[in-house]
Amino acid sequence: MAATPHPQSSPTEAPVLLLMGSGDRRYREYIVAAVSRHFRLWLLDAHEPSWQLPYVEGTSLLDTRNVDELLAEAEKVMRRLPVAGVFTYDESLVHTAARLAESLGLPGSAPDAVLACRDKATTRARLTAAGVPQPACVPVATAAEARGAADATGYPVVVKARGLAGSLGVVRADHGDAVEAAFTAAGGASWPGVPRYEADVLVEEYLTGPEISIDAVVVDGVCTPTIVARKQVGMEPYFEETGHTVDAADPLLQDSELLDQLHRIHKALGFEHGATHTEFKLTPQGPRLVEINARLGGDFIPLIGMLATGTDPAVAAAHVAAGLTPDTAPKARRTAAVRFLYPEADCEAVEVTVRTDLFGPTVHTAVATAGPGTRLALPPRAYMNRYGYVIAVGDDHEQVTADVDAAPTLVELRSRPLTD
Numbered sequence: 001m002a003a004t005p006h007p008q009s010s011p012t013e014a015p016v017l018l019l020m021g022s023g024d025r026r027y028r029e030y031i032v033a034a035v036s037r038h039f040r041l042w043l044l045d046a047h048e049p050s051w052q053l054p055y056v057e058g059t060s061l062l063d064t065r066n067v068d069e070l071l072a073e074a075e076k077v078m079r080r081l082p083v084a085g086v087f088t089y090d091e092s093l094v095h096t097a098a099r100l101a102e103s104l105g106l107p108g109s110a111p112d113a114v115l116a117c118r119d120k121a122t123t124r125a126r127l128t129a130a131g132v133p134q135p136a137c138v139p140v141a142t143a144a145e146a147r148g149a150a151d152a153t154g155y156p157v158v159v160k161a162r163g164l165a166g167s168l169g170v171v172r173a174d175h176g177d178a179v180e181a182a183f184t185a186a187g188g189a190s191w192p193g194v195p196r197y198e199a200d201v202l203v204e205e206y207l208t209g210p211e212i213s214i215d216a217v218v219v220d221g222v223c224t225p226t227i228v229a230r231k232q233v234g235m236e237p238y239f240e241e242t243g244h245t246v247d248a249a250d251p252l253l254q255d256s257e258l259l260d261q262l263h264r265i266h267k268a269l270g271f272e273h274g275a276t277h278t279e280f281k282l283t284p285q286g287p288r289l290v291e292i293n294a295r296l297g298g299d300f301i302p303l304i305g306m307l308a309t310g311t312d313p314a315v316a317a318a319h320v321a322a323g324l325t326p327d328t329a330p331k332a333r334r335t336a337a338v339r340f341l342y343p344e345a346d347c348e349a350v351e352v353t354v355r356t357d358l359f360g361p362t363v364h365t366a367v368a369t370a371g372p373g374t375r376l377a378l379p380p381r382a383y384m385n386r387y388g389y390v391i392a393v394g395d396d397h398e399q400v401t402a403d404v405d406a407a408p409t410l411v412e413l414r415s416r417p418l419t420d
Contacts, residue, residue, distance in 0.1 A: 014039055015083075015084035015322050016039065016040045016042055016084060017035070017085050017322060018042050018044055018077065018087065019041045019088070020045075020064055020086060020093045020100070021064055021089075021090035021093045022043060022045055022047075026367070027298070028089070030303050030314075031089055031302065031314045032056075034306075034314050034315055035087070035314060035318040036055035037315075038318060039322065042060070042083070043059040043060070044059075044060050045060070045061065046062065046063060047061075048061060049061075060073045060077070064093055064096065067099050067100060071100060071103050071104070074086075074100060075104075083106070084107075084321075084323060084324075085106050085321035086098075086100050086101040086104070086108065087317070087318050088295065089295050091295060091298075094117075094295050095111060095118055097114075098294070106323070107320070107322065108321070109218070109271045109272055110270060113271045113272070113294075114294040116271075117271065117276070117292045117293060118294065121139045121162055121199070123269065123289075123292060126268050127289065130268035132261065133261075133285075133286065133288060134288055134289050135204050135205035135206075135207055135288060136205040137203070137204045138153070138204075139162065139200075139202055140183070140201050141199045143184070145199075146159060146180070146183040146203050150179045154205070155173070156174045156175075156206040157205065157206055158170060158173075158204045158205075159182035159185075159203055159204075160186055160201070160202050162200050168384070169185060169383075170239045171185050171237050171238055171239075171380070172237040172239070178237070179203075183201055185379070186201045187200055207288050208281070209281045209282040209284065210281070210282045211230075211231040211279065211281050211290065212231060212279070212282060213229045213277055213278065213280075213297055214228055214229075214258075214278045215302065215313045217317060217319075218266055219273060220273065221272040223263050225262065226305060226311065226328050227248075227302075227305035227309060228253055229244040229304070230247075231244055235342070235378060238383075240342065240378075241299055241340070241384075242342065243337065243339040243340060244301050244304060245304075245336070245401070246304045246309075246337070247397060248333045248334055249333050261280075261286075261287050261289070262278060266292075274317075274321070275294075275296055276292055277296060277298075278291075278293070296313060299340070300391065301338075302317075304336035307364065307393040308335055309333075310330060310331030311327065311328060316328055333395075334393055335396075335400045336393040337391070337392055338389055338390070339389060339390050339407040340386045340388075340389045341388040341411055342376070343378070343415060345378070346376065346378055346417070347375075347418055348374065348415060348416050348417075348418055349371065349372060349375075349387055349413060350414040350416055351413075351414040352370050352371070352388055352411060353368070353414075354388070354411055355410050355412060358406070358410055359403075359410065360392070360402060360403035360406060362392040362393060362396070362399050362403045363390060364391045365391040366390045366407070367390075369389065370388070376415070377418065387413050388411035388413075389411075392404045
């Protein structure tokens with residue numbers, strides 16, 4: 001373990017947040033950069049820092065899943081600096097971060113409430129007990145149990161990994177013979193640091209309708225939405241996330257039934273302080289919960305939320321982590337969207353080229369995320385194997401949509417088939 005101070009990136013009087021984990025620079029640097037303009041950050045990470053250094057006050061290299069080690073290191077930092085809270089956006093660390101905050105007497109929801117968000121079976125059980133409408137859900141441990149649960153629920157069903165997020169290990173099964181393959185796919189999906197359970201797969205009633213997500217901050221039990229993102233998925237029967245769109249004037253921000261369910265869900269789970277990312281299907285019977293995560297949304301959702309509204313959900317989440325009430329009022333009324341690019345079949349990237357000459361008027365960013373030799377496999381072989389993305393922002397909703405829908409021509413992929 002090593003603790004290293006670095007030149008500060010925020011004013012010396014700014015409060016300090018313990019940042020747990022940092023992640024992939026391509027998808028996470030914007031959060032660290034934004035938060036560092038408001039808080040001094042001390043990074044607690046299991047990986048040697050590099051790109052993070054300009055944004056942090058100091059770093060500690062340690063096992064981020066060992067609460068005793070984290071606590072000892074945090075207490076050292078607190079003897080030197082005015083630590084105000086613990087902040088993480090890493091799904092695999094949210095429970096440990098909650099335990100650390102509780103041990104240090106810092107703001108946050110109870111670890112049990114955070115764990116109830118992480119474990120989808122616990123989420124369903126608590127919401128059922130609270131009378132919150134949601135799909136039927138059965139935890140299963142074997143393919144035979146999955147088939148029995150699906151037969152009882154009625155087809156189609158959704159088979160999903162119990163503790164994952166980001167649509168990893170989520171499969172639709174339209175008939176009994178498809179359930180076993182779906183069970184294998186769901187049970188085989190994994191993510192570092194995500195716990196496994198004896199009954200590790202869920203069989204759920206299939207929900208129809210558009211899918212959305214709500215990023216919110218919760219202060220003293222009061223849940224305030226910051227943005228609504230409309231989700232795009234593809235690669236049926238899987239649910240790979242291919243894009244998100246945020247309209248600062250989305251009427252769902254004023255939808256009383258949706259907001260009532262959002263409040264009831266947080267109350268039933270006991271989540272009273274922090275940031276959440278909650279996903280719903282807008283079914284013919286009304287909004288129904290897909291899942292709730294005790295963290296910011298991924299996939300650049302906070303970034304496009306900031307571009308659309310002028311108010312940064314990541315900065316709001318950091319303020320809540322520090323025990324402060326954030327300003328969540330929108331400062332702009334734009335539309336912002338992101339589209340992620342996947343190959344049509346399993347392949348190896350030869351070259352990925354960004355065609356700046358073809359950019360539409362609202363294109364904000366177009367990035368190639370796969371270099372020569374990158375293996376790009378699709379579900380169920382692998383998940384989230386993207387070769388690029390495009391972000392657009394503007395006042396004209398239709399123009400923004402057109403520009404991000406042109407993403408495959410803006411980021412060109414040359415590839416060869418995978419041979420194994």
